[in-house]
Amino acid sequence: MTKENFHESPIEKEEEISINVAEIFQAIKSHFILILAISVTFAALGAVYSLTIPNExxxxxxxxxxxxxxxxxxxxxxxxxxxxxxxxxxxxxxxxxxxxxxxxxxxxxxxxxxxxxxxxxxxxxxxxxxxxxxxxxxxxxxxxxxxxxxxxxxxxxxxxxxxxxxxxxxxxxxxxxxxxxxxxxxxxxxxxxxxxxxxxxxxxxxxxxxxxxxxxxxxxxxxxxxxxxxxxxxxxKARKELNFLQDRHEESRKTYDNALSRLSAYKDQHRNTFLQVAKDQEKKMQYEVDLAFNIYSSISTQMADAAVKIQRxxxxxxxxxxxxxxxxxxxPKRSIITIGFLFFGLFISLVIVFFKTINLKQVLSSK
The missing domain is CATH 3.30.1890.10 (FepE-like)
Known part of the structure; x- marks a missing residue:
């Protein structure tokens, strides 16, 4: 690198913009009322806005x-x-x-x-x-x-x-x-x-x-x-199964009752009959009664199991x-909303003071 790179020209020194902290505080002090007014206004707006939100x-x-x-x-x-x-x-x-x-x-x-x-x-x-x-x-x-x-x-x-x-x-x-x-x-x-x-x-x-x-x-x-x-x-699923079994239980009970009634009526009608045909018919009807009872008993057991399954x-x-x-x-957190609006107003006021204090023409002409 050459020696010229380590030294700034007089023109560059003139174009350089320095930040003076004392001038910043002086600008804030001179525009304190404006900053305070804008901040308080935004805080008031935040308080009013928070009151437009119902309590939850x-x-x-x-x-x-x-x-x-x-x-x-x-x-x-x-x-x-x-x-x-x-x-x-x-x-x-x-x-x-x-x-x-x-x-x-x-x-x-x-x-x-x-x-x-x-x-x-x-x-x-x-x-x-x-x-x-x-x-x-x-x-x-x-x-x-x-x-x-x-x-x-x-x-x-x-x-x-x-x-x-x-x-x-x-x-x-x-x-x-x-x-x-x-x-x-x-x-x-x-x-x-x-x-x-x-x-x-x-x-x-x-x-x-x-x-x-x-x-x-x-x-x-x-x-x-x-x-x-x-x-x-x-x-x-268990309830549907129970409802199905209840319907079948009622049907099987009626089937069993009808079969038992037919058997009892047949025995009463053929009480003194010794024909083999009558005995075979009685055995057949007894078998129907036993089958109907077994189905009725089996469905009753399944109904009990289904009721237990529902409980389980x-x-x-x-x-x-x-x-x-x-x-x-x-x-809403009304205090937080008000403080948030206050800081936002403070930021806006500082931006306004900045643009009021800085010489924009000088900055633009320096470029």
Whole structure:
């Protein structure tokens, strides 16, 4: 490198802009009132904005569901033993509960649940009466201390003409929502949440509403819905089997009663008959009675087994932390919002002072 590279020319020294800390403090001191006014104004705006947000209360419940990890061969019982005697191995493969806790949050975010939740009733402490969740969120929502913007009820009232659907050809499971119902579902979906701890399977359900008692009431409904949903899912097959056996049990009982009545009537009619034909006919009818009784008895046993199976498949939910009525609001943090606006106003004021103090023409001409 040459010697000239280590020395700056006089022109470069003139174009160099030095930062003087004393001048910065002098500029801030001279514009202190402006900085203070802008910062206080933004802080006031932040305070007003925080009052446009209604208070929210969170209620939480923690559940420890039963995770059924069972052997598929254990359900075969005696059939597996008989198959072993015949030289057939049915195996002892393991079966795992298909209703894992990981899907519980999806259940509580599904449209069928949210529709049921909108229809449920909650007690609103501030109004001292029971309201449906739909009315509480859509028809007459809780208003913040200061309302700057109009409610959306006028927009929702425009949906007076429902969509016309054909009466036939559609699936019965098709869900049709109007604007108000859709708005309620979207609102409620943000207020109900669930998390699953993958390590221990614990499920945490949270509900956030603008009334603490209403939040606790809604989380109780959510807990009951989830436990019933999982129970019905786990026991659905066993219940269908029990219903089938009950129908067959009634049919087999009638068959047995009819066969026994025919046998009794035949014996009464042929009491003094010694013909071999009559005896053979009586044996045949007795065989029908025995067969009908065996079927009736077998179905009765299977019914008892099915009832036990339903009880065995019913899951257990242990409540680790029951729902509580929140005494303190969870949001908004009005002090944090006000302080945030204050610092933002301070930053804006410093930028204004900077551009008021610096000589932009000199900077631009130096370039």
């Amino acid at each position: 209360y969170v209620s939480t419940v923690k559940l420890l569901p039963e995770i059924d990890s069972k052997s598929a061969g254990s359900n075969l019982g005696g059939l597996k033993s008989l198959a072993g005697l015949a030289g057939v191995d049915l195996g002892s493969g393991s079966g795992v509960d298909v209703v894992r806790p990981e899907i519980y949050p999806s259940v509580l975010q599904s449209t069928p649940f949210l529709q049921e939740a909108l229809k449920s009733n909650i007690y609103v402490q501030k109004r001292k009466k029971w309201l449906s969740v739909y009315d509480y969120l859509i028809t007459s929502p809780e208003l913040p201390p200061i309302q700057l913007f109009g409610a959306k009820s006028d927009e929702l009232k425009k949906d007076e003409n429902p969509t016309i659907l054909p009466k036939e050809g559609l699936s019965p499971e098709l869900i049709k929502l109007n604007k108000k119902e859709l708005a309620g579902i979207i609102n409620l979906k943000k207020r109900i949440s669930a998390e699953t701890d993958k390590k221990n399977g614990m499920v945490t359900i949270s509900v956030k509403l603008t009334d603490p008692v209403a939040a606790a009431t809604l989380i109780s409904f959510t807990q009951n819905y989830l436990t019933k949903y999982v129970t019905n899912y786990r026991t659905e 498949e019913t899951p257990v939910f242990k409540v680790l932390e029951p729902a509580q009525i929140s005494l303190e609001k969870s949001e």
